[in-house]
Amino acid sequence: MEPLVVIFGSTGTGKSDLAVELATQFNGEVINADAMQMYEGLPVITNQMSPEEQRGVPHHLIGNIGLREHPWTVLEFRREASRIISEIRGRGRLPIVVGGSAYYIDGLLFDDRLVKDELPAEIDPVPREELLTKFPILFEPADVMLKKLHEVDPAMANKWHPKDTRKIRNSLQIYLTTGRRASDIYAEQQSRKASRATGESPNTRTPWNVLLFWLYARRDPLNERLDARVDKMLSRGLLDEISGVYDDYRTRLASGESVDRARGIVQSIGFWQFEPYLRAIKDETPEDGPALAKLRAAGVEDTKTATRRYAKYQVRWLTMKTLASLRDEKLLDRLFLLDATDVGVWHDEVARKGVELTRAFVAGEQLSQPVDVSETAREVLTSTVERSSHQETPCNKTCDLCDKTFVTEKEWQKHLKSNRHQKSARYAKRPALVSYDARRTAVVSTKPELPAQSNVTLDDPRAAKEAT
Structure with a gap:
């Protein structure tokens, strides 16, 4: 069982800073698990650490895909991250995975990735061009795909909202490319999980001995911090980067290319929020000064709102999905919540405690109970673990x-x-x-x-x- 440190949490809590601190203390290397930071040439819009902030620590999977490429699937991330982890261990160093894309982290840690969220691990990704040729229905509107899904896999069709295009498409793609219903694969995964939980089958979840840090911040202080971060990103050239992405987007549309607005770099927070402003300044008959200023101000406010909403979404994912999987795999005793609410005491509450826990972990010592780390840890972990155990009753x-x-x-x-x-x-x-x-x-x-x-x-x- 080789050691692996994983750091997750909502945006703006200092995950990357903790990763660098641990890497410098324990001869580590960092593996990025943030989908947007994988895009090259966009350090501001994706909030990448500068070379100075990385402090000489090797970082992997940052700026490694092109602007026009789609984000990796969970399977693609898992394969590449696993390879890099093995290489880092081969060098005798400590691998540290850090990022806000919790679905990547879940896919890395848990073999039985539920098909209701993404394509399961056993389904190989198929190039878009091949799918378009063989299964054009996967590019039809959601209602058309859902009707077909009701015919071939009604159990899965009843799980999805009629407008949830991505999940409907994934379930239908599983059936079309494998001949097996997604609901059957899902049931098999649940059965394997139940067998491991009762000891009837071995736990094949992961070859690593994991230590997990959840960087948590209370909502109001975090929202203030996120608003200030957007202002800082603007001063660092956020609009210049967004303008470049917008130009590329319009060029692709003008050439007749179909651009999926729900995937790729155009999903990054800030792009759609500033689109009305960018459209105005790039039109042949631009708006006057006051009108442009109003559009820019609206873009700033909308970007801050979207950032705050995304942070809330990240916490909900961790609570309802990641923690539920950790509970099923009996790994909650390896999950440590570090209170990142107050920036003034971040070093003591996050960095110092993270370093001490990691020292005990790599030395093979007995770790403390997660709820004993702080009062915030006791309060939040107790309530969220209980909440994550509640199964929602399906309906339609x-x-x-x-x-x-x-x-x-x-x-x-x-x-x-x-x-x-x-x-x-x-x-x-x-x-x-x-x-x-x-x-x-x-x-x-x-x-x-x-x-x-x-x-x-x-x-x-x-x-x-x-x-x-």
Whole structure:
């Protein structure tokens, strides 16, 4: 069992800084597990460490793919990262994996990667051109693919939201390329996990002896830090990099190339947020000064909002997926939460404690209990481990009022209590409004009929009153 240190957590908590600190202390090398940092020539937009910040520590899988390439699949990352880990160990050094793309880390650590999130490890990636030729339905709209998936694998089709194109496509691709239903592969994986948990089969999860650090920060202080980081990135040339990506994007579209907006570098935070501003300054008839300033300010604010939202998403993934897998594999005693909330005490709470735990780990000493690291660790680990153990009840319910479909009972109940649904329900209960012409016709029709020989008309108010 060879030692492997893994560092994960939300953006802005100092994961890379801790990795470099541990590498300098324990003769280590760093392996990047952040999908966006794999793109070459974009150090600002992907928030890469500068050579000075790397402090001479070898870093792998940074800037290793081209601008127009898609991010690696989990399988591609796993294969290359495993190879690099073996090479680092061959040099007698400590491999340290660090990054915010938790699906990469999960794919590296756990053999039975659930097919509901990505293609399973046993499914070899197929080039896009080959898929397009052999299975053009995989490039149809989500509703077309979902209809086919209902025919070949209804159990898997019922798991997905009708608009979740990526997951629908993955499940259908598994069936089309292997002839096996994704739901069957998923069931086999669950069975193997259950067998390992009961001791009926050996644990073949990983050849490494792992030490895991979760860098955690409370939301409000972290959000302030993330806002300040966006401002710093702007001063370092963020807009210049985004402008270059935007130019390449428009060139590809102009040449007739189909660009997947849900994959690749265009997913990076900042690109779509600044698109209206970039479009304005690059048009032949650009906006005036005040209008451009307004678009730029909106791009800054939208980028900060997207960054904060992404940090929240990362924590949710770790809580509901990574921790659940660690619990199933009985590895929670190797997960240490380090409190990165206060930058002023980051060295003591994160670096110093991380170094001490790593020293005991590589020396083969008994590690302390994760909940004893700090009060924050005790509070967060206790609550999140409990929360991750709750299995969400699947369902497939559609709200006709809001035109939304939900695939878990928890999401459905949350929607029913939401302000949007409550407002729609109240509006639906209102009596139908009658048009002015229809109302006028109805009122006039209630007037009594006048005698046939009468010369009185309803145009005369006094005569009308007498007639009534």
